[in-house]
Amino acid sequence: MAMLGKRRPSRAASGKSGLVRQPAAKSTSASDTSDALVVERLAHDGRGVAHDATGKTVFIDRALPGERVDAAVHVNRKRFDEAHVKALLHRSQQRVEPPCVYFGQCGGCQLQHMAIEAQRTHKQDVLCELFARQGIELGPPHVLHGSSEHYRRRARLGVKIDGQGNVLLGFRAAHSHRLVDIHQCHVLVEPLQALLPPLRALLATLEAPRLVGHIELLATASECVLLVRQLKAHALDAERWQAFAKQQGGALGAWLGRESASLHWYSAEPVLEETLQIEGQPPLTLTFAPGDFLQVNADVNQQMVAQVVKWLAPAPGQHVMDLFAGMGNFSLPIASGGAKVHAVEGSASMVARISSNAARNGLDVSAQQADLSDSAAVETLLTNQQHLDALVLDPPRNGAETVCKALSRYPVPRLAYVSCDPATLARDAAHLVQAGYRIKQVAVADMFLHTAHMESLMLFEYEG
Known part of the structure; x- marks a missing residue:
């Protein structure tokens, strides 16, 4: 992985992007146009990508690479069309029978017609392509995954x-x-x-x-x-x-x-608990309340936390800061490894939750509220928390651009970034690489099986 995270010379756009940039024009009424198309690849949202006889891009619902389909356009746009499959003329070997009877109707799962391994390969490819657009080469990401069914809690x-x-x-x-x-x-x-x-x-x-x-x-595990x-x-x-x-x-x-x-x-009020069991650590119990953020896939979340702990290898005497800390999903296991952790959250109720969870587990975690999208607040935070050994970022979908820009002036030796949006991760990673950080480890977490959504994890080290 010698090239991992290294800048490469910029290149001209290939015109084969999987991202769909929606123009301002509104959809027109459904069209009766029908034509046989060859699917070239998948867009990032899981739709097949083809080109019609005029060269116009067509995004086709539930079509797979290599398939030849009779497609009907149902939305005409200026730069591309949207279509669905009327007839499958040539079938991909990656196509499987969807396990759910509501596939194609329910919008919850977009990829059930695709073999599991092919789904995961697609997610790896999406991450690599988005980074390539930023001029950053990635090696094949490691994949974290769990059960292929009944995973959503x-x-x-x-x-x-x-x-x-x-x-x-x-x-x-x-x-x-x-x-x-x-x-x-x-x-x-x-x-x-x-x-x-x-x-x-x-x-x-x-x-x-x-x-x-x-x-x-x-x-939860109990009710x-x-x-x-x-x-x-x-x-x-x-x-x-x-x-x-x-x-x-x-x-x-x-x-x-x-x-x-x-x-x-209407019933007795429940005690909501999440248990994290990281190898080499005692079990940790985190309490939460209705409305608090909780990852939908317990097994994959456990693997993500374990991966971050392994990458950072927290030890007594180390200082780690956890930004967008939630209820302490990463803060507590890192503190359990011996490090002193400072957790930061935008919500006052979640700051209180982190503090109570840390006290319950007897861990050295301090917590504060801060707006991590505000550059002045981030500047103050990083100024007051110097001499950090590591930093954890686990932001919402809009990413952590303000923090990543500030980290060029306040570098930390190691940084673990956990992202639910690979596009904003690639954007933020470009800021970090430009500032002297290098990507050392990459993983894709198949948190949302059968959908185009994913979690991505990266370990950065500062090389100046």
Whole structure:
């Protein structure tokens, strides 16, 4: 990996980008145009990419590289068209039978028609291509992955009443507000999957089902939690929810109100806990509350934390700062390795959560609130936290550009960056490489199996 993270000379654009840059023009009405096209590759969102007889780019839903398809254009745009497959004329060896009966209707999983290993290769390729656009060569990323089914421990189901008065429960269709009514879900963990039939039956008995907007499902190691988003309280339906909670044995609450919703429990209030078991460390228990961020895939999250701890190798006497620290997902395991950790979060409630979790586990973690998108705040933070041995970044989708720009003036020896958006990661990495950091390790975490989404991890070292 001698070339890993090294700048290369800029090159002319190939014209083969997988990213779709949406023009301002609005979609036109569906077209009857139909033509046979050869799929050249996948776009970053998982759609097949082809070119029509005029050379115009066509993005084709659920088409795979190497396939020849009879495609119908359903959206015409100035620079590209969007299409779907009318007939599959030549089939890719990567194509498999989707495991979910709602594939193609539900917008939750875009890649179930693609073999698992091919999905992971695609995600590796996406990361490498985005970095290539920044002039940075990557070696093949390592892949972290878990089970290929029943991995999702957190989900939000929409609730709607159709024109005939039937209650619909499910996920939205892709690029649409239309609700797809489901009776099962291939990716939900089994305890949540088992709740769908009785939940549907209960919704059909409610006096005022139109007051229900959506239902959040959450499974911890010890129990299942349902949170109902309800526009206002309804006494008779509250009794039904209470009976449901008692019958199912789980925790059930409701966010009540149109604007500033308050949480009311129909059951005993649960103690929500996440357990992290890192090799060579005692188990760590992190408490959290409804609304706190929690990764959807417990197994892959555990692997990501273990990978970051291994890369940073925290030891007594070291000082580490964790930015965008959440409830302490990385802070606590790093502190458990012996390092002194300073955690920073934008939310006051999460700062309190980090502090209580650290105290509960007897760990040396300090925490503070700061706006990490504000350059002055970041400058102050890095000035006050000099002599750091390592830094962890785990930002939201918009990345950590402000922090990465500041790190050129306040370099740290090692930096672990965990990203849920490979495009913003590539952008931020370009700032770091320009400032003298080099990429030493790369991993892709298949957190969201059967979708085009992924987590990426990188270890940077400062070489000046």
